[in-house]
Amino acid sequence: MPDHPAEPWRIKMVEPISTTTREYRERALRAAGWNPCLLRSEDVYIDLFTDSGTNAMSDRQWSALMRGDEAYAGARSFYIFEQAVRAHYGYEHVIPVHQGRGGENILSRCLIRPGTHIPGNMYFPSTRAHQELNGATFHDVIIDEAHNPTCEHPFKGNVDLAKLQAVITEHGATAIPYVSLAATVNMAGGQPISVANLTAACDLAHAHGIPVFLDTARAVENAWFVKQREPGWAHRSVADILLALCSPTDGAVMSAKKDCLANIGGWIALRDPELAEQARGLVLLYEGLHTYGGMAGRDMEAIAQGITESVDEHHIRARVAQIEYLGHRLDTAGVPIIHPAGGHCVCVDATAVLAHLPRTALPGQTLAAAVYLDGGIRGVERGTVSAGRDPATGENRYPPLEFLRLAIPRRVYTQSHIDHVADSLIRVHTHRRTITHGLSFTHEPPHLRFFQARFAPTAGTSIYTT
Ligand code: PLI
Secondary structure, three states, rough: OOOOOOOOOOOOOOOOOOOOOOOHHHHHHHOOOOOHHHHHHOOEEEEEEOOOOOOOOEEEEEEHHHHOOOOOOHHHHHHHHHHHHHHHHHEEEEEEEHHHHHHHHHHHHHHHOOOOEEOOOOHHHHHHHHHOOOOOOOEEEEEEHHHHHOOOOOOOOOOOOOHHHHHHHHHHHHHHEEEEEEEEEHHOOOOOOOOOHHHHHHHHHHHOOOOOEEEEOOHHHHHHHHHHHOOOOOOOOOOHHHHHOOOOOOOOEEEEOOOOOOOOOEEEEOHHHHHHHHHHHHHHHOOOOOOOOOOOOOHHHHHHHHHHHHOOOOHHHHHHHHHHHHHHHHHHOOEOOOOOOOOOEEEEEEHOOOOOOOHHHHHHHHHHHHHHHHEEEEEEEOOOOHHHOOOOOOOOOOOOOOOEEEEHHHHHHOOOHHHHHHHHHHHHHHHHHOOOEEEEEEEOOOOOOOOOEEEEEEEOOOOOOO
């Protein structure tokens, strides 16, 4: 059994959630076009669609909201936010944005020209979408182990330096505006990158004059794994390790909706003053003034407080342990999950659970539907639907990993909720052969299609034979 520390918080306010009948859920899912993303949240019992913006704020964060300075320009809350980001992430220039993809849009517009190439440790849908919209081609340079669900590598988010060198050699450094790294790697199942590998990747890129930008949405969780797994870091604080992860990079894009325990917000953090000036100019056009970037003053206060809480080791230890606990329960019951469990999610290998369905029948989406029907649990497909179509060929992309992601919001669910999730998953897995049909698209949006797509069973009226 993994170490499972009790939660380092107690509950001061509760939000009622209700269970529904299976019949009710069948009606709700059909009305949502078999896409759990299109369900009303009140029809969901345990919502593991995302850990993004779904965190429970602390009493101190709620108090901080009251201190929000809502001045249009130069709000006091901005300077508190800026100071917290500088102190914990170590970048000089801090530019607020409304959430992560706002930052991705700005950075991509600043740096990418049509026909360029961006290497990275696996794609993330919104990040790659902005890179492609600006004319770049993304190249996955993550280590091969990241694509193998059963491999126990401690740092599956690592860059394969030979693959990175090969992209530089093939396309030339001048065609590479930046290297796009993430800590942790969401689409690999929340897997971390080591400090040593991140530093080596930066050294390699910098030797060719290429800057490196880090997606720090879950860098605190990454820092926790470094402390647990990377030789030489066990006695360093998570706060120190976070700074060490950021230090070799040239800047970061942040969704504060994850590690920072906030419900909205983000930033771009940079070292180069000229790039920062260019980014501020675009923030004015797309986000809001450069001292609020689409956030209210109170959001910046909640984030500043959340940053401090995020590096508290009691918090981060219990947060990651909750995910390990779910992973362990599924694992011991024989449910195939991506190993090791990640920092923010447990990922169930849909191609293994529904091995009797072809990839074209969208096993990840089908498993998401089955788990909602069984337990009122909402997860998200991370596979063919999320990967979208290749912009050059128009063909569906079939990534090596196709899974159902169960992302755990921070400080929201108790251990008995997690047990409900495990019990339901185990039931679906035990009766997996009763799922006789997959799903196919009936409506397919052009960008980030997983959010709004609609589906129908590939035969009959259900994924089960009725
Ligand atoms: O949801 P945003 O726009 O604040 O952030 C976009 C974003 C960027 N990078 C990474 C690694 C993410 O995970 C991410 C958003 N992730 C979501 C919504 C998720 O459910 O994983």
